[in-house]
Amino acid sequence: MQVMTNGNITIVKDGNVTTPIGFTAGGVHCGIKRKRLDLGYVYSDVPATTAGVYTTNLFQAAPLVVTQKSIEIDQKIQAILVNSGNANACTGDQGLQDAYTMQTEFAKILGIKDHYVAVTSTGVIGVPLPMEKIKEGIQQILQEEHSGADLFQKAILTTDTGIKNIAVQLEIDGKIISIGGAAKGSGMIHPNMATMLGFITTDAKIDYSELWDALKQITNQTFNMISVDGDSSTNDMVLVMANGKAENKTLTKEHPSWSLFIEGLKVVSESLAKQIARDGEGATKLIEVNVAGAENVEGARAIGKAIISSNLVKTAIYGTDPNWGRIVCAVGYSGVLIDPNRVSVTIGPYQVVEKGLPSQMDEAEVKKYLEQENIHIYVDLNQGEAAATAWGCDLSYDYVKINASYRT
Amino acid sequence: MQVMTNGNITIVKDGNVTTPIGFTAGGVHCGIKRKRLDLGYVYSDVPATTAGVYTTNLFQAAPLVVTQKSIEIDQKIQAILVNSGNANACTGDQGLQDAYTMQTEFAKILGIKDHYVAVTSTGVIGVPLPMEKIKEGIQQILQEEHSGADLFQKAILTTDTGIKNIAVQLEIDGKIISIGGAAKGSGMIHPNMATMLGFITTDAKIDYSELWDALKQITNQTFNMISVDGDSSTNDMVLVMANGKAENKTLTKEHPSWSLFIEGLKVVSESLAKQIARDGEGATKLIEVNVAGAENVEGARAIGKAIISSNLVKTAIYGTDPNWGRIVCAVGYSGVLIDPNRVSVTIGPYQVVEKGLPSQMDEAEVKKYLEQENIHIYVDLNQGEAAATAWGCDLSYDYVKINASYRT
CATH class of the missing domain: 3.60.70.12 (L-amino peptidase D-ALA esterase/amidase)
Structure with missing residues (x-):
């Protein structure tokens, strides 16, 4: 078994x-x-x-x-x-x-x-x-x-x-x-x-x-x-x-x-949470956002949630568009005080932003990565030791379809 | 002229x-x-x-x-x-x-x-x-x-x-x-x-x-x-x-x-703000939310914004679905401390919630109202004198279309 x-x-x-x-x-x-x-x-x-x-x-x-x-x-x-x-x-x-x-x-x-x-x-x-x-x-x-x-x-x-x-x-x-x-x-x-x-x-x-x-x-x-x-x-x-x-x-x-029991409970809870995010209404992809280098864990969580909640990030990922500007934009309005000039962003294995500035990237390669079902976004704030992970899904036509007619 | x-x-x-x-x-x-x-x-x-x-x-x-x-x-x-x-x-x-x-x-x-x-x-x-x-x-x-x-x-x-x-x-x-x-x-x-x-x-x-x-x-x-x-x-x-x-x-x-000058400036600003909301990406309708009966204006504004920002409210209105549950839900998570049992909600001329409970409503009539281009939602908290107005738009397939492919 x-x-x-x-x-x-x-x-x-x-x-x-x-x-x-x-x-x-x-x-x-x-x-x-x-x-x-x-x-x-x-x-x-x-x-x-x-x-x-x-x-x-x-x-x-x-x-x-x-x-x-x-x-x-x-x-x-x-x-x-x-x-x-x-x-x-x-x-x-x-x-x-x-x-x-x-x-x-x-x-x-x-x-x-x-x-x-x-x-x-x-x-x-x-x-x-x-x-x-x-x-x-x-x-x-x-x-x-x-x-x-x-x-x-x-x-x-x-x-x-x-x-x-x-x-x-x-x-x-x-x-x-x-x-x-x-x-x-x-x-x-x-x-x-x-x-x-x-x-x-x-x-x-x-x-x-x-x-x-x-x-x-x-x-x-x-x-x-x-x-x-x-x-x-x-x-x-x-x-x-x-x-x-x-x-x-x-x-x-x-x-x-x-701590072993806590870890077991965490494995169960995290698995259920990810299953829910992946099955988000109309979702075609699971998005995992890892935020590192935060001053405290509350800040890391708030930034992870801001990214995962952004309709613009979600639609870009649905459209396999490596539009990292929307990711840094969400970091910027998360309410967490950070230094934008230290923020680095990676989409899957591809660095797209380094210390606040665009990295050289092969857009076609990143686009290909985004065609996968499981998308990882890694944000390093480079201003502390705290980290957090958030999960969400893309925003598709079907989300609108499901919710424009759920009740009636 | x-x-x-x-x-x-x-x-x-x-x-x-x-x-x-x-x-x-x-x-x-x-x-x-x-x-x-x-x-x-x-x-x-x-x-x-x-x-x-x-x-x-x-x-x-x-x-x-x-x-x-x-x-x-x-x-x-x-x-x-x-x-x-x-x-x-x-x-x-x-x-x-x-x-x-x-x-x-x-x-x-x-x-x-x-x-x-x-x-x-x-x-x-x-x-x-x-x-x-x-x-x-x-x-x-x-x-x-x-x-x-x-x-x-x-x-x-x-x-x-x-x-x-x-x-x-x-x-x-x-x-x-x-x-x-x-x-x-x-x-x-x-x-x-x-x-x-x-x-x-x-x-x-x-x-x-x-x-x-x-x-x-x-x-x-x-x-x-x-x-x-x-x-x-x-x-x-x-x-x-x-x-x-x-x-x-x-x-x-x-x-x-x-005060006349201020009023003139307000007419200009409000008009531009509403023109922007109405032209929201993919929008088919302008939604105006009036919140009254709040303890203070900050609370009224926060509740108005919560409703106008709710993807579920926006998709329901796109689908002309009088799903008022999503409106009261947004009131409830707005972060403003209110008594749910005093909240009344009107969609256009139709009362849908009275003091926290569903009103008798003719669903077909409210649905017909929602087919219009300008939708008014009126929320009376019945717990104070402050009021605020917020504007937004519905969430349609075209929002997803525009944003899944804006950049590339």
């Missing part, structure tokens, strides 16, 4: 949220969408310590309110119920009531406490949830034919063109620890936490405060470093559930394998 | 930068672009008190450096020389030298001091100016056949689809005061001063510090409130030249007609 290794971390072939011990998942079509699966769940045999990060959008959707309050009770949940096709956002008291109904109905059928069910929704804003369909779906969702991580992964998608999953394994205290993940996200994606739905499961044993710290640290390096279109959604969240079934000694920052 | 009136301010039919007394203008094709005009000037019979605002991009192009330094000497200039097709940005010492050469060559032929010539450039970044062509153009530009505001207006364009001009007249101290303007701008437009080239002329008599204060105040309400694509250019500036030829008593804040 193990096929790729990354030092002490093994990437599991076809790994997913059910790779860790004690997790199951499934999905069903309940009728919110016309044909595709639209209701999914993840379940842990035992209550799992759970940490979450949530959108910073002030119009926070009802299920986020319910999920946050539920996790606050004893920092544990045992199941996640997700619907796609309807965001249950801007739906007022009715929306809040509907989110609670989703929670209690699923808790009832699972035979667990209400507050051990996290609920979340993604889709159109401002339309009440079709609760009869969802209740019906909940009645059927645990049936054997609806079980499987693949069904869960499909049930959470909206305009995504494909599922997003990964799992890694690593050894701690002589035990195999697994960390699995699934995500959805294609539009309304911007680095402002939280910009999509991400679900991470692990059988590691870890206390809440450490899990929360780890999630927050990793999120700032991964999920918060992607952008598709600069719009931060009302609904997005990342949850990480740790059920302890691997029976390692409880992970703390003093545990000798703490 | 006067056809439209706006209270005490008359909009002059076909008015432009040469409507005020003592200003002439012209344009020529010197060969930077293949066919179209690419070198233009504005000239005042006498040195004119001049104030400018400049891009906040740290990669500031060479001509902006030269122009700012020149105006600093005695706050006057007599001529502006503009080339299009090449931005003279990221061109290092050579670029700076070229900008100075443009200045001195034009000053020589005009017979005025070097520092009385402002220079500015717009176009591709990182390519040295073709100085032989520009010098040749300067030799010819004052010939009678190249004179006329229409030629100047054309010579400053890049991806613009049309010229942008206006002039107004008003009476101060029994004298007719004219204020004229021209602008270019289509891409790399974002509310972060300065986002395009704007040239305003007036025959009013006014001292530098008052002129500068007026320009700054007006710019924040007009040029800084438009967005096409969120990218702030390296080159943009707005200059206002006041040559005093109308012979009014010198305008100060104590002058009884001060």
Whole structure:
């Protein structure tokens, strides 16, 4: 089952949220969408310590309110119920009531406490949830034919063109620890936490405060470093559930394998973040921007995000145009105080700017490089030691097509 | 010549930068672009008190450096020389030298001091100016056949689809005061001063510090409130030249007609700003967003800009989709602390959100409204007295087309 290794971390072939011990998942079509699966769940045999990060959008959707309050009770949940096709956002008291109904109905059928069910929704804003369909779906969702991580992964998608999953394994205290993940996200994606739905499961044993710290640290390096279109959604969240079934000694920052666990969590989060960026609405390419030589990491991140968020950079890359002027322009308006005369830029292996001035470049060669699917841009500010990486995608005709007609 | 009136301010039919007394203008094709005009000037019979605002991009192009330094000497200039097709940005010492050469060559032929010539450039970044062509153009530009505001207006364009001009007249101290303007701008437009080239002329008599204060105040309400694509250019500036030829008593804040003059300047600036937004790359519609009920004007502006800058709002309007969820979403991530439950949104005459909840609306009717060319969105935050207006455009296939192949 193990096929790729990354030092002490093994990437599991076809790994997913059910790779860790004690997790199951499934999905069903309940009728919110016309044909595709639209209701999914993840379940842990035992209550799992759970940490979450949530959108910073002030119009926070009802299920986020319910999920946050539920996790606050004893920092544990045992199941996640997700619907796609309807965001249950801007739906007022009715929306809040509907989110609670989703929670209690699923808790009832699972035979667990209400507050051990996290609920979340993604889709159109401002339309009440079709609760009869969802209740019906909940009645059927645990049936054997609806079980499987693949069904869960499909049930959470909206305009995504494909599922997003990964799992890694690593050894701690002589035990195999697994960390699995699934995500959805294609539009309304911007680095402002939280910009999509991400679900991470692990059988590691870890206390809440450490899990929360780890999630927050990793999120700032991964999920918060992607952008598709600069719009931060009302609904997005990342949850990480740790059920302890691997029976390692409880992970703390003093545990000798703490950094290995963090690295494993980072591999999962970064992979999901990149899968989301690559599947950006209408995208044909994944763009990775490495910023080095910054005075501090906040500055490096802000510059990486400015480049990855620039419509002009994104359209140039779609058009395989080595228009580096748009890259330095984005550096210049990022809000970070830098000396333009020290900035160097490389597109793939080709230096295009050296210390603020154009390099000699073979434009045809750089254009050829840009025809690839994975584009790397390297910006060296040459004014410090800090670095950051951001991921995004190109901006194509299809982005306009998808978003000019998504709802109607 | 006067056809439209706006209270005490008359909009002059076909008015432009040469409507005020003592200003002439012209344009020529010197060969930077293949066919179209690419070198233009504005000239005042006498040195004119001049104030400018400049891009906040740290990669500031060479001509902006030269122009700012020149105006600093005695706050006057007599001529502006503009080339299009090449931005003279990221061109290092050579670029700076070229900008100075443009200045001195034009000053020589005009017979005025070097520092009385402002220079500015717009176009591709990182390519040295073709100085032989520009010098040749300067030799010819004052010939009678190249004179006329229409030629100047054309010579400053890049991806613009049309010229942008206006002039107004008003009476101060029994004298007719004219204020004229021209602008270019289509891409790399974002509310972060300065986002395009704007040239305003007036025959009013006014001292530098008052002129500068007026320009700054007006710019924040007009040029800084438009967005096409969120990218702030390296080159943009707005200059206002006041040559005093109308012979009014010198305008100060104590002058009884001060507010009338400010209003006239605002009409010119707002008109140019809206013409730029409407001519955004690929745009099919002008979008005006009015934000009211804010706690302060900064908050109102930030929310207006967030809506006008949202790719998702812009594509929805292109697709005539009354997807108000994207509007409230942009309000929610604008960074302004507001109470979502008080926010109401109107699209044209149709209320779509009332105090955070969807209104009953006839979707077909709102869709029909969105088929118009001028779209109004009205957001009432219901939490204060401050208001602001922002302008933008929709995001169409043609934006992608233009920008995926602009340079190559």
